[in-house]
Amino acid sequence: MTDAFLQQRLLDINSDLAERLGIEKTDNPENIVVDFSGPNIAKQMHVGHLRSTIIGDCICRMFEFAGHNVIRQNHIGDWGTQFGRVILGFWHLCMADKHGNPYYLSELEKLKEYAKDKERLEELCCKIRDRHEQDYLADVYEEHGEYGDGKRHFGPFLAKVASEEHDIREKIQPVYQFVSTLEDSVAGMGLSIPTRNSQKEPISIPYESLSRHITAMLQRGGHEDVQEREAWKIAKHDTLEQCQKIYDLLKVTLTEKDVRGESEYKDDLPGIVEDLKKLGLAKESEGATCVFPEGFLGKEGDPLPFIIRKSDGAFLYATTDLAAMKYRIGELKADRIIYVTDARQQLHFKMLFATAKMAGWLDDDIELCHVTFGTMMGTDGRPFKTRSGENVKLADLLTEAVEQAKRVVEEKNAELSDEQKQEIAKAVGIGAVKYADFSNNRTTDYVFSFDKMLAMEGNTAPYMQYAYARVKSIERKAVSKGIDIAAELAGIKKLSITEGAESDLAKHLIRYGEAIRLARADCKPNCLTAYLFDLAQKFSSFYNACPVLIAGEDKRPTRLLLCDLTARTMKHGLNELLGIETVEQM
RNA sequence: GCGCCCGUAGCUCAGUCGGAUAGAGCACUGGUUUCCUAAACCAGGGGUCGCAGGUUCGAAUCCUGCCGGGCGUACCA
Numbered sequence: 001m002t003d004a005f006l007q008q009r010l011l012d013i014n015s016d017l018a019e020r021l022g023i024e025k026t027d028n029p030e031n032i033v034v035d036f037s038g039p040n041i042a043k044q045m046h047v048g049h050l051r052s053t054i055i056g057d058c059i060c061r062m063f064e065f066a067g068h069n070v071i072r073q074n075h076i077g078d079w080g081t082q083f084g085r086v087i088l089g090f091w092h093l094c095m096a097d098k099h100g101n102p103y104y105l106s107e108l109e110k111l112k113e114y115a116k117d118k119e120r121l122e123e124l125c126c127k128i129r130d131r132h133e134q135d136y137l138a139d140v141y142e143e144h145g146e147y148g149d150g151k152r153h154f155g156p157f158l159a160k161v162a163s164e165e166h167d168i169r170e171k172i173q174p175v176y177q178f179v180s181t182l183e184d185s186v187a188g189m190g191l192s193i194p195t196r197n198s199q200k201e202p203i204s205i206p207y208e209s210l211s212r213h214i215t216a217m218l219q220r221g222g223h224e225d226v227q228e229r230e231a232w233k234i235a236k237h238d239t240l241e242q243c244q245k246i247y248d249l250l251k252v253t254l255t256e257k258d259v260r261g262e263s264e265y266k267d268d269l270p271g272i273v274e275d276l277k278k279l280g281l282a283k284e285s286e287g288a289t290c291v292f293p294e295g296f297l298g299k300e301g302d303p304l305p306f307i308i309r310k311s312d313g314a315f316l317y318a319t320t321d322l323a324a325m326k327y328r329i330g331e332l333k334a335d336r337i338i339y340v341t342d343a344r345q346q347l348h349f350k351m352l353f354a355t356a357k358m359a360g361w362l363d364d365d366i367e368l369c370h371v372t373f374g375t376m377m378g379t380d381g382r383p384f385k386t387r388s389g390e391n392v393k394l395a396d397l398l399t400e401a402v403e404q405a406k407r408v409v410e411e412k413n414a415e416l417s418d419e420q421k422q423e424i425a426k427a428v429g430i431g432a433v434k435y436a437d438f439s440n441n442r443t444t445d446y447v448f449s450f451d452k453m454l455a456m457e458g459n460t461a462p463y464m465q466y467a468y469a470r471v472k473s474i475e476r477k478a479v480s481k482g483i484d485i486a487a488e489l490a491g492i493k494k495l496s497i498t499e500g501a502e503s504d505l506a507k508h509l510i511r512y513g514e515a516i517r518l519a520r521a522d523c524k525p526n527c528l529t530a531y532l533f534d535l536a537q538k539f540s541s542f543y544n545a546c547p548v549l550i551a552g553e554d555k556r557p558t559r560l561l562l563c564d565l566t567a568r569t570m571k572h573g574l575n576e577l578l579g580i581e582t583v584e585q586m
Numbered sequence: 587g588c589g590c591c592c593g594u595a596g597c598u599c600a601g602u603c604g605g606a607u608a609g610a611g612c613a614c615u616g617g618u619u620u621c622c623u624a625a626a627c628c629a630g631g632g633g634u635c636g637c638a639g640g641u642u643c644g645a646a647u648c649c650u651g652c653c654g655g656g657c658g659u660a661c662c663a
Contacts, residue, residue: 077663080663081662082662082663286661288661297659298659300587304659307661309661311661317662343591344657344658345663346590346591347658348658348663350590374656375656409625412625413623413625439600440598443591444591445591445656445657449598452598455625457611457612457625457626458598458610458611458612459600459611463626466623473622473623477622526599526600530610534610540627543622544627545628550621586625
């Protein structure tokens with residue numbers, strides 16, 4: 001690389017008025033659908049959603065910057081089995097209301113406590129089941145030979161809930177957990193519970209499959225379930241509101257308009273199954289409707305099914321994903337679809353892609369891409385959980401990160417105002433969580449540690465943010481010394497790069513576009529963080545070796561330019577592409 | 587059993603469509619503040635790239651086998 005070339009590139013970047021640091025847009029803009037985040041209804045976002053959410057967001061930002069038309073799709077889990085659990089949860093809320101006792105709270109604790117004590121667990125489950133049966137039967141009536149349930153208590157309760165949604169807000173999540181935990185607990189105990197089938201005939205089913213039974217009935221499209229759907233809407237709205245707060249906190253570019261959940265495809269599901277049957281691809285097998293894509297083998301070497309309808313008639317995520325894919329190709333005109341999920345879903349997506357291909361739903365030029373990532377581990381080397389083995393809520397994790405960052409700020413910079421400290425703590429804490437994730441190779445598991453991610457040394461958010469703050473500090477000092485940076489940079493025609501640190505920094509600055517290209521091509525944010533870390537290191541060396549403001553007239557403009565380009569590049573990378581905040585002072 | 591991912595310095599990891607003495611960070615050792623933020627910088631030690639073959643002028647990288655770990659493998663997502 002000649003000096004002339006290097007200087008010309010730096011001057012070109014400096015004079016780029018489009019704020020693109022001299023990086024061109026693509027000549028070939030595509031419609032790129034990115035499916036990411038996808039939290040579940042009635043469950044708070046937990047650490048399991050973090051990676052998909054922020055990696056997916058980064059991918060969107062990178063393709064958008066390249067000039068593509070990115071269509072974000074938050075494929076939330078609001079149909080499927082959770083649906084039945086939410087309804088069952090509401091039923092328990094109703095019964096708790098009737099008894100004047102929120103039994104689900106204390107019983108949830110006990111179910112967890114007795115998890116390893118089979119005898120006591122069984123005793124508790126029997127007690128719960130017996131009360132359930134009594135409550136259910138007390139709410140059933142028969143008139144003129146017609147069998148109905150929920151007319152006395154559950155129906156009116158749901159009507160009340162629909163009109164007083166704020167009252168229910170706090171209760172959905174614990175009761176949902178209660179239902180899930182109860183289901184897990186009673187599995188294999190051989191308990192059964194009375195309910196009805198879709199012909200409104202009384203039947204008895206295994207207790208652990210009650211929520212699935214409800215799901216299946218609702219998916220068959222019972223018109224008498226209007227109330228349940230109304231209540232479910234409240235739960236969904238509530239969950240999304242909580243999620244949006246977290247997206248905003250994380251600086252993730254998802255909004256309500258990007259939400260298109262599983263339920264949006266519910267009316268398409270029977271058609272999907274029919275179409276695949278007509279094409280001769282879907283067959284009945286062990287009561288379920290399955291596609292057997294070529295090349296997928298099960299344990300005994302037999303063909304592996306891609307199940308699109310369960311034996312109880314309910315649809316599942318395979319069906320929904322097929323419907324979503326048709327929508328994205330047909331309505332959104334996707335040229336490329338990127339799915340961002342954990343690596344465990346690889347087989348599902350391989351079979352999904354194979355099925356869509358066999359069905360002829362894919363033009364050859366449509367690219368399907370499954371971007372996977374590893375599990376977040378605790379420092380003990382096991383998947384990151386709380387001490388009691390539960391998923392860590394994302395809201396709690398982020399709060400903790402900001403608090404820990406606040407402590408560091410207090411320690412390092414006690415003289416700042418409270419407001420400044422809080423702002424810095426937020427940028428550093430949230431930034432640290434995101435940066436730690438981005439800087440690790442997507443495909444491998446990574447160990448989550450507050451201590452490491454909040455360290456000032458090494459490839460961390462605070463180190464980057466500090467480097468940025470130091471550049472900004474030079475600018476502030478320049479103003480107080482009466483140096484007009486804008487004027488010096490505008491009039492710059494020729495650079496003077498003599499020191500090794502200057503040249504190292506300069507050469508690195510002109511390679512930003514290359515780093516972005518690499519990161520985007522493989523959907524690997526760590527390529528970008530590696531570049532930015534190198535940049536911060538090279539700047540720090542330069543900062544130490546080459547004084548800027550006291551440099552002679554011959555050197556100062558060049559050094560000011562290097563500072564300015566460093567700041568612009570770091571800010572662009574951190575803010576625009578990674579969604580990590582920078583602060584002017586720290 | 588089969589499939590996918592991983593195995594690189596004491597620790598955490600980059601580098602993997604072949605290219606020169608294999609790179610960071612942490613930790614460890616020593617040094618640097620009359621000068622723009624020391625949350626920094628500089629210097630140093632430390633690696634048979636899991637093992638064994640093969641392809642190649644050249645392999646951490648590609649191929650085969652093995653060992654070790656993780657995940658998945660019919661009605662959860």
